[in-house]
Amino acid sequence: MDISITLIGQMVTFALLVIFTMKFVWPPLVKALEARRSKIAEGLSAADQGKEALKRAEADAAALLSIAREEAGRIVGQARVQGEEMIAQARDAARQEGERQMAAAKLRIDSEERAAREELRKQSARLALEISAKVLEAEIDPKRHQQLVDKLSARLN
Numbered sequence: 001m002d003i004s005i006t007l008i009g010q011m012v013t014f015a016l017l018v019i020f021t022m023k024f025v026w027p028p029l030v031k032a033l034e035a036r037r038s039k040i041a042e043g044l045s046a047a048d049q050g051k052e053a054l055k056r057a058e059a060d061a062a063a064l065l066s067i068a069r070e071e072a073g074r075i076v077g078q079a080r081v082q083g084e085e086m087i088a089q090a091r092d093a094a095r096q097e098g099e100r101q102m103a104a105a106k107l108r109i110d111s112e113e114r115a116a117r118e119e120l121r122k123q124s125a126r127l128a129l130e131i132s133a134k135v136l137e138a139e140i141d142p143k144r145h146q147q148l149v150d151k152l153s154a155r156l157n
Contacts, residue, residue, distance in 0.1 A: 121156050125149050 129149050 121153055124156065125153050128152055 129145065
């Protein structure tokens with residue numbers, strides 16, 4: 001195989017092509033690849049950070065949900081206690097009102113009983129007086145008669 005001028009020309013052309021490519025084409029390609037590599041690395045880093053943020057957010061959400069459940073349970077418990085207290089207060093108020101009404105009714109009954117007894121005494125005294133007057137008509141004077149009624153009334157008391 002003879003080395004000819006064509007082969008040397010091709011080698012020089014190839015060498016120039018390689019030098020031209022190394023000087024003008026290769027650096028922008030490498031720069032573009034590096035930029036792409038850094039964007040991919042940033043994207044992966046952002047994805048990892050996003051995953052961590054998601055995990056933190058899920059943990060925070062779970063903690064908030066737990067706190068909210070505890071708060072809801074506490075509020076329900078307080079409402080239950082307040083309801084029971086209100087029921088107890090209503091019972092006490094109703095019992096006191098019933099006792100007050102019973103006492104008022106007893107006082108009314110006692111008052112009416114005394115009034116009825118007094119009226120009965122007066123009527124029995126009148127009846128006794130009328131009967132005595134009819135029986136004795138003229139034998140007892142009115143002053144004496146009033147004294148007998150007073151004694152009879154005193155005995156009934």
